[in-house]
Amino acid sequence: MSYSGAKHQRASARRTPPSRKRTPHRRFSSASELVTAVVADVRGDIFDLKGYAAVGMEGALLTPLKAKDVIETPHGGELMLLPDRIPLLYNLASGRIEAISENPYDPGTPLFPVAAFNSPGYVISHNSAYQETPGAVMLPLFSYGAAGWRRGAFHSAVIPVDDEPRQDLRFMKTEDVVRGVKHLRKALPGNRLRAHLEHCALTYGCPAGKNFFLGRYEAPLPSSQNCNARCLGCLSLQAEGRVHHSQERIAFTPTPEEIADVALYHIQRVKAAVVSFGQGCEGDPLLAASVIAPAVRRIRSRTSEGTINVNTNASLPDALAQLIAAGIDSMRVSMNSFRKPCYEAYFRPRGYRFEDVLASIDLAIARGVHVAINYLNCPGFTDTPEEMAALSDFLTRHPIHFVQWRNLNFDPLRYLGVMNEAAAHSRPAGMAEAVAAVRRRFPGVGHGYFNPPKERFHLS
Numbered sequence: 001m002s003y004s005g006a007k008h009q010r011a012s013a014r015r016t017p018p019s020r021k022r023t024p025h026r027r028f029s030s031a032s033e034l035v036t037a038v039v040a041d042v043r044g045d046i047f048d049l050k051g052y053a054a055v056g057m058e059g060a061l062l063t064p065l066k067a068k069d070v071i072e073t074p075h076g077g078e079l080m081l082l083p084d085r086i087p088l089l090y091n092l093a094s095g096r097i098e099a100i101s102e103n104p105y106d107p108g109t110p111l112f113p114v115a116a117f118n119s120p121g122y123v124i125s126h127n128s129a130y131q132e133t134p135g136a137v138m139l140p141l142f143s144y145g146a147a148g149w150r151r152g153a154f155h156s157a158v159i160p161v162d163d164e165p166r167q168d169l170r171f172m173k174t175e176d177v178v179r180g181v182k183h184l185r186k187a188l189p190g191n192r193l194r195a196h197l198e199h200c201a202l203t204y205g206c207p208a209g210k211n212f213f214l215g216r217y218e219a220p221l222p223s224s225q226n227c228n229a230r231c232l233g234c235l236s237l238q239a240e241g242r243v244h245h246s247q248e249r250i251a252f253t254p255t256p257e258e259i260a261d262v263a264l265y266h267i268q269r270v271k272a273a274v275v276s277f278g279q280g281c282e283g284d285p286l287l288a289a290s291v292i293a294p295a296v297r298r299i300r301s302r303t304s305e306g307t308i309n310v311n312t313n314a315s316l317p318d319a320l321a322q323l324i325a326a327g328i329d330s331m332r333v334s335m336n337s338f339r340k341p342c343y344e345a346y347f348r349p350r351g352y353r354f355e356d357v358l359a360s361i362d363l364a365i366a367r368g369v370h371v372a373i374n375y376l377n378c379p380g381f382t383d384t385p386e387e388m389a390a391l392s393d394f395l396t397r398h399p400i401h402f403v404q405w406r407n408l409n410f411d412p413l414r415y416l417g418v419m420n421e422a423a424a425h426s427r428p429a430g431m432a433e434a435v436a437a438v439r440r441r442f443p444g445v446g447h448g449y450f451n452p453p454k455e456r457f458h459l460s
C-alpha cells in the first residue's frame with residue numbers, strides 16, 4: 001500500500017454540485033459514524049481530507065460510507081489515484097455530497113479521487129465515487145473500490161467471501177519464487193510451458209504462476225491462443241486499443257506432453273492440488289480442446305490425484321464434452337450477467353450464443369462435473385433487482401455448485417453505461433444483499449473466490 005502522511009489543515013475547498021442525481025441524505029448525528037474521505041494531490045500523495053466523509057458509488061446511487069460499511073483495507077490491497085476525475089465527497093458542514101475539484105491545501109491545484117484495488121477474496125460493495133472531467137480517458141483494467149480513513153488506517157468498502165491465503169503475498173516471497181524457477185528449470189528443462197510460466201511469475205507477477213514455482217495450491221496451464229468472445233475487459237487482448245491489456249496472450253500452443261508434465265509435477269508435490277486451464281494470458285481453452293483433451297488423458301493415466309479445472313466461457317458444448325470424457329473434474333464459467341442482452345453486451349460473442357453457454361453448464365452438471373460461476377461483479381449493476389432476479393432464476397434452472405464473487409476489472413462508469421444501454425435497471429439493493437439473497441435461497445451453493453479442490457467440492 002503506497003501513500004504518504006496526511007496534511008492536517010482545514011481550508012475552503014472549491015465545491016460544485018455533482019453532475020449525477022444524488023440521494024437526499026439525512027444529516028449524520030456525529031461525524032464519528034462516518035469514514036473520512038481520502039483523496040490525492042497532483043504529486044500523487046494520498047491523504048485524508050478532514051471535514052469530508054468518503055462516498056460509495058453504486059451506479060447513480062451515492063452513499064456516505066459509515067463505519068459498518070468498511071473494514072481495514074486487507075493486506076495486499078493497493079490504492080490508486082484516478083486521473084481525469086473529480087472526487088465526490090460528503091461535506092460534513094453542509095450535509096451534502098459535493099464534487100471537490102480543488103486541493104484545499106494547495107489552492108489552484110486539482111484534487112483526485114482515490115480507489116482501492118483490493119486483494120483476492122473481498123467483494124467490492126461500493127465503487128469509489130467520482131465524476132469524469134471532459135475528455136477523460138478510460139481507466140485501466142482494475143476494479144475501483146471505495147476507500148476511506150478511520151482510526152489511523154485505510155479502510156475499504158468490501159465483503160469478505162474467501163479467507164484462503166492462496167494469493168496472499170505474505171506467503172509468496174520473490175526470493176522463494178526465484179528459487180522455485182531455478183529448480184523447475186532443472187526438473188523440466190525443455191518445457192516451453194514451464195518457461196512461459198516463468199515470464200508470468202517474474203514479469204507479470206501472476207499469483208497463479210508464482211504458486212506453481214512455490215508448489216502451492218493451484219497451478220496455471222495456459223494453452224489457448226484463440227477466443228470466440230471479445231470481452232470488454234479481456235486481460236489478454238484489447239483489439240480496439242481503448243485500454244491496454246494487462247498481459248500478452250500466449251504465443252504458442254503447448255503440446256499435450258508439455259501440459260501434462262507441468263500439471264503432474266504440481267500434483268505430485270502439492271496436497272489437494274488444483275491445475276487450471278483458462279488463465280488471464282490466454283484465449284479460451286475450449287478452442288484448444290485438441291491438445292487439452294489428450295493432455296488430461298495423459299495426466300489421468302498417471303494419477304487420480306489433484307483437481308483438473310477448466311476456466312472457460314463455456315461457449316462450445318461439443319468441445320467441452322471432449323474434455324469431460326478425458327477426465328476434467330471441474331469447470332468455472334465466466335459470466336457478468338444472466339440476462340442475454342447484458343451478457344452479449346460484455347462478452348460480444350462470435351459464433352456462439354448465450355444458450356450455448358447454458359447448454360454447456362447443463363451438460364457438465366449432468367456429467368457430474370463440479371460447476372462454478374466466475375461472477376464478474378460491479379456495484380450498481382450486479383445488485384440491481386433485475387440482475388438479482390436473473391441470477392436467482394438461473395440458479396433455479398441450472399443447479400450449479402459454487403459462486404466465485406469476482407470484482408470486475410473494468411472502468412465502472414463505462415461499464416454501467418454499456419449495461420444501462422443493454423437493459424433497464426432500478427435502484428440497487430446493495431452487494432451485501434445480493435450475496436445474502438443467494439445464501440438464503442440456495443443454501444446448497446458454495447461461495448468463495450478460488451477454484452476449490454475436489455476435496456472441498458459442493459456436489460449436492
Ligand code: SF4
Pocket residue numbers: 227228229230231233234235236237282283284312313
Ligand atoms: S473469454 Fe477470456 S480470453 Fe476470451 S475474450 Fe473473454 S476474457 Fe478474453
